[in-house]
Amino acid sequence: MDPERFPKSKELFERAERVMPGGVSSPVRRVEPFPFFVDRAEGSRLYTVDGEVLIDFCLAFGPLILGHAHPEVVEALKERVEAGTAYGTPCVPELELAETVVDLVPNVEKVRFVNTGTEATASAIRLARAVTGKDVILKFEGCYHGAHDAVLVKAGSGASEIGAPDSPGVPEAVARNTVVVPFNDVETFVETVESMDEEIGTVIVEPVLGNAGCVPPDPDFLKALREYCDGTDRLLIFDEVITGFRLSLGGAQEYFGIDADLVCLGKVLGGGTPIGAFGGPEEYMSEVAPEGKVYQAGTFNGNPLSTTAGLATLRVLKREEPYDRLSDVARRIAGAIEDALEDVGAVGVVNRVESMFQVYFGVEEVRDYSDVNAADHDAFKRFHRALVERGVWIAGSNFESWFTCTAHSDEDVEVAEEAVVEAVREAVG
Ligand SMILES: Cc1ncc(COP(=O)(O)O)c(C=O)c1O
Known part of the structure; x- marks a missing residue:
């Protein structure tokens, strides 16, 4: 950020660096030379402590599909907060959110709420391992499933290989149980599952690769995953932490017409508050404790605040079905x-x-993680900087996506359209 424009943020960041690793609570928030601090946010706008206003297309990396501080979400939260914030015993919004998820998301008969997407995938993988009795999981290169050991693994130079840890501290023994295959590469996927048929019990995928920007699945890719799990004792997990309630009310399963065995949710589900969830058919979910033996627990699981915000958000989405408008805003800026x-x-x-x-x-085409790596990331940095100068905020990495929300107005779109034209000129003109 420009220190002239964001002087207070710079000062605060210097304090933050003294007490938090890298000055942030999550690595992707670290923007060079320093990130701005937000004072408040409303609708499509972020208001920084420096008095700057930015139109937000990062939206906290996806959750804020209704924009910041949507009046219905705020009202519901205000009412709930006065009724207490944690009970350690069931509450009505938790039940109603579970009923709503079961109603909206295909193939989910029961759901367990957790607090993050990371917990959702970790728990779903544990459940899949318990159901299949197999430890080895297959994931796709560039897919991010949270910050836990089993999924912090990427491919090496080979087309597919047994994983090596991405981070110090991840035991080799854990990484060895994770096989990584390129996204959209049906041939390598089929070869890998066939050659390791006895071992691979779980296939986990982001149906749209949102952690490498935005990489759509080829038409036959998700179908192949389904086919190669059908009729076997392998389970297919859709990590819908980004795509859930974003691509459609029923998420990617509904959008692409492909069924998953287990689904992970997060982001939009919490309406801007911390949440995660995993769900699936009764047959599998009944294995989760206390009904079954697969242990999963959390002090704040299904807490009244997150479930209230989530319920209010899903209520608005169900009522307004704003998906055409959300797509239209994206289509205009992308165009x-x-x-x-x-x-x-x-x-x-x-x-x-x-x-x-x-x-x-x-690059002319991006179909997988290696294509994203081949893109000109310096040009993206120039593009990003030029957008911030023009009051448009997107995630500071080419490995993240732009998101639209219902609060983006026609005026926001016009500002963004003008900004991207100038930013492209500055980046690659
Ligand atoms: C697809 C996907 N899965 C899982 C996660 C982890 O979610 P959380 O950051 O809530 O732990 C993310 C986070 O960005 C994600 O994009």
């Missing part, structure tokens, strides 16, 4: 980027799936 690339004669591509999109400079 403006494409036109700008053409105008300046630069190579680049914009990927979009409904209300998620990302631009990649210097």
Whole structure:
């Protein structure tokens, strides 16, 4: 950030660096040379402590599908907070949110609430391992399933290989149980499952690769995953922490017409408060404690605040079904980027799936993680900087997605359209 424009943020960040690793509570928030501090947020806007206003297309990395501080969510939370914030015993919003999830999300008959997407995937993988009796899981390169040991593994240079840890502290023994295959590569996937048929019990995927920007699945990719789990004792987990309630009310399963065995949720489900969840058919979910033996627990699981915010958010989504509008906003801005690339004669591509999109400079096609790595990330940095200068905020990494929300107005879109044209010129013109 520019210290002239964000002087208070700079000062606060210097304090933060003294007491928090890297000055932040989560690595992706670290923007060079320092991130801005937010004073408050409303609708589509972030208001920084420096008095700057930014139109937000990062939206806390996806949860805020209704924008910041949506009046119905705020009202519901205000009422709930006065009734206490944690009970250690069941509460009505928890029950009603569970009923809503079961109603909306295909193949979910029972759901367990947790507090983050990380906990959701960790717990779903434990359940899948218990059900299948097999320890080895297969994930796809570039898919992020949270910050726990089993999934902090990426592929090496081979097409597929037994994982090596991404982070010090992840035991080799754990990483060895994670096999990584390139996203959208059906052939390698099939070869891998066939050659390791006896061992692989779980296949986990982000149906849209949202942690490499926005990489859509090829038409036959998710179908192949389903086919190669059907009729076997392998379970297919859709990590819908991003896509859940975003691609459609029923998420990616509904959108792509492919069934998963277990589904992980988070982000939108909590309406901007911390939440995660995993769910599936009775057959599997009845294995979860206390009904079954697969242990999963949490002091704040299904807490009244998160479930109230989630319930209010899903109520609005059900009532308004704003998906055409969300997609239209994304389509217009993505289109403006494409036109700008053409105008300046630069190579680049914009990927979009409904209300998620990302631009990649210097490459003509992005179908997997290695394509994202091949993109011009310095150009993306220039693009990002130019957008911030024009009051438009997106995540500071080419490995994240733009998101739209119901609070984005036509005026916001016009500002963004103009900003992206100038930013493309500054980045690659
Ligand atoms: C697809 C996906 N799964 C899991 C997670 C982890 O969720 P959380 O950050 O809530 O732990 C994320 C977070 O960005 C995600 O994008």
